[in-house]
Amino acid sequence: MSDSMRGDRPAAVDARSPVDARIDILKPRPDAEQMTIAPDWRPMDQQPVWRADFPIDVPQDQYVERREFMKFMVLTSLALTVGQFWIVAQNWWRRRRGLSEIRRIASLDQLPVGGLVTFTYPGAQDDCVLIRTRDDALLAYSQRCTHLSCAVRPRLEEDVIHCPCHEGYFDLRSGRPIAGPPRRPLDLVRLQVRGSEIYATGIVARTV
Protein backbone atom coordinates (compact mmCIF):
# COMPACT_ATOMS: atom_id res chain seq x y z
CA MET A 1 0.00 0.00 0.00
CA SER A 2 1.35 3.42 -0.94
CA ASP A 3 1.97 6.31 1.51
CA SER A 4 -0.89 8.27 0.00
CA MET A 5 -3.27 5.38 0.57
CA ARG A 6 -2.14 4.97 4.18
CA GLY A 7 -2.56 8.70 4.85
CA ASP A 8 1.15 9.11 5.81
CA ARG A 9 2.03 11.19 2.80
CA PRO A 10 3.73 14.48 3.71
CA ALA A 11 1.45 17.47 3.35
CA ALA A 12 1.81 19.35 0.11
CA VAL A 13 3.20 22.87 0.42
CA ASP A 14 0.76 25.54 -0.67
CA ALA A 15 2.87 28.58 -1.62
CA ARG A 16 -0.14 30.87 -1.26
CA SER A 17 -0.93 29.79 2.28
CA PRO A 18 0.27 32.13 5.13
CA VAL A 19 0.94 29.03 7.25
CA ASP A 20 3.71 26.56 6.46
CA ALA A 21 2.00 23.19 6.85
CA ARG A 22 5.37 21.53 7.53
CA ILE A 23 5.68 23.35 10.87
CA ASP A 24 3.80 21.67 13.66
CA ILE A 25 2.79 24.67 15.80
CA LEU A 26 1.43 22.39 18.50
CA LYS A 27 4.73 20.61 18.99
CA PRO A 28 6.59 22.02 22.05
CA ARG A 29 9.80 23.84 21.19
CA PRO A 30 12.98 23.20 23.16
CA ASP A 31 13.85 25.87 25.72
CA ALA A 32 16.65 27.98 24.24
CA GLU A 33 18.20 28.25 27.71
CA GLN A 34 18.51 24.48 27.86
CA MET A 35 19.84 23.87 24.36
CA THR A 36 23.38 22.62 24.31
CA ILE A 37 25.67 24.47 21.92
CA ALA A 38 29.31 23.42 21.86
CA PRO A 39 31.99 26.10 21.61
CA ASP A 40 32.71 25.10 17.99
CA TRP A 41 28.95 25.25 17.18
CA ARG A 42 28.93 21.72 15.70
CA PRO A 43 25.97 19.47 16.65
CA MET A 44 26.36 17.29 19.71
CA ASP A 45 26.48 14.03 17.70
CA GLN A 46 29.71 15.35 16.12
CA GLN A 47 31.31 16.30 19.43
CA PRO A 48 33.96 14.22 21.23
CA VAL A 49 32.65 11.86 23.88
CA TRP A 50 34.34 13.71 26.72
CA ARG A 51 32.16 16.79 26.17
CA ALA A 52 29.20 14.92 27.61
CA ASP A 53 31.05 14.89 30.95
CA PHE A 54 31.37 18.69 30.92
CA PRO A 55 27.84 19.84 30.27
CA ILE A 56 28.36 23.59 30.71
CA ASP A 57 27.60 25.13 27.36
CA VAL A 58 27.26 28.63 25.96
CA PRO A 59 23.53 29.33 26.58
CA GLN A 60 23.60 27.83 30.05
CA ASP A 61 26.77 29.73 30.89
CA GLN A 62 25.11 33.00 29.78
CA TYR A 63 22.01 32.01 31.71
CA VAL A 64 24.10 31.56 34.87
CA GLU A 65 25.75 34.97 34.30
CA ARG A 66 22.38 36.69 33.94
CA ARG A 67 21.02 34.91 36.99
CA GLU A 68 24.04 35.97 39.09
CA PHE A 69 23.71 39.55 37.85
CA MET A 70 20.01 39.64 38.77
CA LYS A 71 20.85 38.22 42.20
CA PHE A 72 23.45 40.95 42.68
CA MET A 73 20.96 43.66 41.66
CA VAL A 74 18.27 42.32 43.98
CA LEU A 75 20.67 42.13 46.93
CA THR A 76 21.99 45.64 46.24
CA SER A 77 18.45 47.05 46.10
CA LEU A 78 17.59 45.20 49.29
CA ALA A 79 20.64 46.62 51.07
CA LEU A 80 19.74 50.17 49.97
CA THR A 81 16.16 49.72 51.11
CA VAL A 82 17.23 48.34 54.48
CA GLY A 83 19.71 51.23 54.81
CA GLN A 84 16.95 53.77 54.14
CA PHE A 85 14.67 52.14 56.72
CA TRP A 86 17.53 52.20 59.21
CA ILE A 87 17.99 55.97 58.68
CA VAL A 88 14.25 56.64 58.98
CA ALA A 89 14.12 54.66 62.25
CA GLN A 90 17.23 56.41 63.59
CA ASN A 91 15.85 59.86 62.77
CA TRP A 92 12.52 59.06 64.42
CA TRP A 93 14.42 58.03 67.56
CA ARG A 94 16.66 61.13 67.37
CA ARG A 95 13.76 63.57 66.93
CA ARG A 96 12.12 62.20 70.05
CA ARG A 97 15.32 63.02 71.97
CA GLY A 98 15.90 66.43 70.39
CA LEU A 99 19.01 65.28 68.47
CA SER A 100 20.04 66.34 64.97
CA GLU A 101 18.90 63.92 62.31
CA ILE A 102 21.11 61.81 60.07
CA ARG A 103 21.28 63.29 56.59
CA ARG A 104 23.06 62.24 53.44
CA ILE A 105 25.46 64.91 52.18
CA ALA A 106 27.16 63.42 49.12
CA SER A 107 28.76 60.28 47.77
CA LEU A 108 32.50 59.79 47.63
CA ASP A 109 32.25 59.61 43.83
CA GLN A 110 30.95 63.20 43.75
CA LEU A 111 33.72 64.52 45.99
CA PRO A 112 37.23 64.21 44.55
CA VAL A 113 40.33 64.34 46.73
CA GLY A 114 41.11 68.01 47.29
CA GLY A 115 37.48 68.98 46.67
CA LEU A 116 34.64 70.36 48.75
CA VAL A 117 30.87 70.57 48.71
CA THR A 118 28.54 72.92 50.59
CA PHE A 119 25.36 71.80 52.29
CA THR A 120 22.98 72.90 55.04
CA TYR A 121 22.79 71.16 58.40
CA PRO A 122 20.97 70.75 60.71
CA GLY A 123 18.59 73.56 59.62
CA ALA A 124 17.93 74.86 56.10
CA GLN A 125 19.73 78.13 56.99
CA ASP A 126 22.77 76.51 58.59
CA ASP A 127 25.42 76.57 55.86
CA CYS A 128 28.21 74.00 56.19
CA VAL A 129 31.08 72.77 54.09
CA LEU A 130 32.34 69.22 53.56
CA ILE A 131 36.02 68.96 52.67
CA ARG A 132 38.01 66.04 51.28
CA THR A 133 41.57 67.01 52.02
CA ARG A 134 44.53 66.39 49.76
CA ASP A 135 45.53 63.41 51.94
CA ASP A 136 41.97 62.00 51.64
CA ALA A 137 40.53 62.91 55.06
CA LEU A 138 36.90 63.97 55.37
CA LEU A 139 36.11 67.06 57.47
CA ALA A 140 32.97 69.15 57.79
CA TYR A 141 32.39 72.48 59.55
CA SER A 142 29.75 75.11 59.94
CA GLN A 143 30.50 77.99 57.58
CA ARG A 144 29.48 80.53 60.21
CA CYS A 145 32.51 82.40 61.51
CA THR A 146 32.70 82.37 65.31
CA HIS A 147 33.54 86.09 65.37
CA LEU A 148 30.52 87.82 63.79
CA SER A 149 28.96 85.03 61.70
CA CYS A 150 30.33 85.85 58.25
CA ALA A 151 30.63 82.90 55.85
CA VAL A 152 34.08 81.30 55.99
CA ARG A 153 35.78 79.79 52.92
CA PRO A 154 38.25 76.90 52.88
CA ARG A 155 41.61 77.41 51.13
CA LEU A 156 42.67 73.82 50.66
CA GLU A 157 46.03 74.60 49.10
CA GLU A 158 46.98 76.61 52.23
CA ASP A 159 45.35 74.23 54.77
CA VAL A 160 43.31 77.10 56.26
CA ILE A 161 39.75 78.35 56.38
CA HIS A 162 39.50 82.08 55.77
CA CYS A 163 36.94 84.61 56.91
CA PRO A 164 37.03 87.64 54.58
CA CYS A 165 35.11 90.01 56.89
CA HIS A 166 37.95 90.71 59.37
CA GLU A 167 40.72 88.47 58.05
CA GLY A 168 40.08 85.64 60.45
CA TYR A 169 41.84 82.30 59.86
CA PHE A 170 41.08 78.79 61.10
CA ASP A 171 43.21 75.66 60.88
CA LEU A 172 41.77 73.36 58.20
CA ARG A 173 42.41 70.15 60.19
CA SER A 174 40.97 71.24 63.51
CA GLY A 175 38.79 74.24 62.74
CA ARG A 176 40.53 76.17 65.54
CA PRO A 177 41.31 79.90 65.14
CA ILE A 178 44.91 80.67 64.23
CA ALA A 179 44.78 84.37 63.26
CA GLY A 180 42.48 87.40 63.38
CA PRO A 181 39.62 88.16 65.76
CA PRO A 182 37.92 84.72 66.09
CA ARG A 183 38.52 83.07 69.49
CA ARG A 184 36.35 80.00 69.19
CA PRO A 185 36.67 77.00 66.81
CA LEU A 186 34.18 76.49 64.01
CA ASP A 187 31.28 74.20 64.85
CA LEU A 188 32.14 70.67 63.78
CA VAL A 189 29.80 68.41 61.79
CA ARG A 190 30.07 64.74 62.74
CA LEU A 191 30.36 62.49 59.70
CA GLN A 192 29.70 58.86 58.97
CA VAL A 193 30.58 57.00 55.78
CA ARG A 194 28.33 54.07 54.83
CA GLY A 195 29.44 52.32 51.68
CA SER A 196 30.22 55.21 49.35
CA GLU A 197 27.74 57.63 50.95
CA ILE A 198 28.69 60.39 53.40
CA TYR A 199 26.20 61.34 56.11
CA ALA A 200 26.05 64.14 58.66
CA THR A 201 25.09 62.68 62.03
CA GLY A 202 25.34 65.66 64.38
CA ILE A 203 26.93 69.03 65.04
CA VAL A 204 29.28 69.94 67.86
CA ALA A 205 29.49 73.54 69.12
CA ARG A 206 32.97 73.98 70.58
CA THR A 207 34.33 76.56 72.98
CA VAL A 208 38.02 75.59 72.83
Ligand code: FES
Ligand atom coordinates in the same frame (compact mmCIF):
# COMPACT_ATOMS: atom_id res chain seq x y z
S1 FES B 1 33.28 87.68 61.10
FE1 FES B 1 34.89 86.37 60.68
S2 FES B 1 36.61 87.40 61.35
FE2 FES B 1 35.00 88.67 61.85
